[in-house]
Amino acid sequence: VKALIKNEEILDPNFLPSKILHREKELREMERCIRDLIEERRANNLFIFGRSGVGKTTCVKFIMQRLGGEVIPIYVNCWEHRTPHGILLEIAKQLGKVFPSKGVRSEDISEEIISQLFERKALMAFDEIDKAETLDFLYPILHNLRTTCIFLITNQKDALLRIDERILSRLMLQKLEFKDYNYGEVLDILRERVRLALVPNSMDENALEKIAIETFKACDIRVGLLLILNSARIAEGELAPRITEQHVLRAIERSSLKKEVKLSKYEEMIYQILKEHGELRVKELFHKFCERGADVCDRSFRNYLRNLEKYGVIEILGKKRRIVRLR
Numbered sequence: 001v002k003a004l005i006k007n008e009e010i011l012d013p014n015f016l017p018s019k020i021l022h023r024e025k026e027l028r029e030m031e032r033c034i035r036d037l038i039e040e041r042r043a044n045n046l047f048i049f050g051r052s053g054v055g056k057t058t059c060v061k062f063i064m065q066r067l068g069g070e071v072i073p074i075y076v077n078c079w080e081h082r083t084p085h086g087i088l089l090e091i092a093k094q095l096g097k098v099f100p101s102k103g104v105r106s107e108d109i110s111e112e113i114i115s116q117l118f119e120r121k122a123l124m125a126f127d128e129i130d131k132a133e134t135l136d137f138l139y140p141i142l143h144n145l146r147t148t149c150i151f152l153i154t155n156q157k158d159a160l161l162r163i164d165e166r167i168l169s170r171l172m173l174q175k176l177e178f179k180d181y182n183y184g185e186v187l188d189i190l191r192e193r194v195r196l197a198l199v200p201n202s203m204d205e206n207a208l209e210k211i212a213i214e215t216f217k218a219c220d221i222r223v224g225l226l227l228i229l230n231s232a233r234i235a236e237g238e239l240a241p242r243i244t245e246q247h248v249l250r251a252i253e254r255s256s257l258k259k260e261v262k263l264s265k266y267e268e269m270i271y272q273i274l275k276e277h278g279e280l281r282v283k284e285l286f287h288k289f290c291e292r293g294a295d296v297c298d299r300s301f302r303n304y305l306r307n308l309e310k311y312g313v314i315e316i317l318g319k320k321r322r323i324v325r326l327r
């Protein structure tokens with residue numbers, strides 16, 4: 001029996017994929033800022049937000065990698081560098097100027113950064129901005145550097161409210177929301193990772209779908225990457241030739257997944273019934289749903305169907321929308 005994992009690195013959450021799926025609009029928006037910067041128009045600064053694991057960091061790093069020589073990329077993770085002083089030290093370091101960590105005044109570091117970047121084009125991305133103690137360090141940058149474009153990134157929508165009024169009004173941020181992926185998008189993204197990371201044909205379609213629905217529920221692609229890796233390891237441990245749904249179920253059992261889930265208990269029950277039976281009439285589906293002990297009225301049931309349709313999990317077919325099946 002051969003190994004199933006071909007390239008484990010591809011399943012690492014920090015791996016930067018060379019192809020990003022389903023974020024065309026968001027990437028275009030970021031590219032526009034950079035184009036404006038290059039063509040010497042006033043570029044927008046962006047406030048990038050969305051839930052954890054929806055691809056914010058990945059897209060920003062992807063863009064930064066492709067900047068070309070004209071724009072200087074600076075990326076700071078504010079979870080690693082929380083204080084204004086620490087953030088300035090990090091920016092200076094990326095510009096090639098390493099200061100000792102103690103005994104230097106913040107003003108001097110600021111001055112160094114400004115003199116290095118003066119009249120040069122730069123893109124500064126501050127990731128996990130909600131973890132920064134304050135954004136005061138931005139003040140001298142905003143005041144002195146007109147050709148620096150700034151991206152602030154966070155999974156907390158209300159981080160904006162905590163930014164000092166004086167800085168906020170100078171930033172003139174444009175919002176860019178990373179919406180949750182729908183089920184089909186999650187499936188595409190994970191399928192691509194499986195293709196790159198595993199030996200061809202080593203995962204059952206059923207197994208991949210199970211991973212995709214768990215990932216969709218948690219609203220975090222990282223969950224999918226972890227489940228692919230762990231179910232592959234379990235299957236390898238058993239010397240199994242392929243990864244099956246059973247392996248995935250065991251991987252789910254063993255991992256501590258997020259508590260906050262996107263599908264309600266009943267929505268998941270409907271998904272499960274359709275998975276077992278394939279296409280069903282709405283009436284039959286409702287009947288089976290009640291048989292399994294669901295105690296809800298027809299109206300709530302229809303609500304669940306509408307949600308599942310909106311998430312891209314099911315399709316409702318026919319002129320009168322009487323037939324349901326998984327997408």
Ligand SMILES: Nc1ncnc2c1ncn2[C@@H]1O[C@H](COP(=O)(O)OP(=O)(O)OP(=O)(O)O)[C@@H](O)[C@H]1O
Binds near residue numbers: 013016019056154225
């Ligand atoms: N559209 C996509 N195409 C390919 N991979 C993706 C996509 N979206 C997310 N991923 C993968 O999902 C994982 C999580 O993405 P990322 O780190 O960018 O999330 P995030 O939005 O920055 O989350 P957090 O708010 O927790 O920092 C990464 O491994 C990334 O490669």
Ligand SMILES: [Mg+2]
Binds near residue numbers: 056057058127
């Ligand atoms: Mg991130």
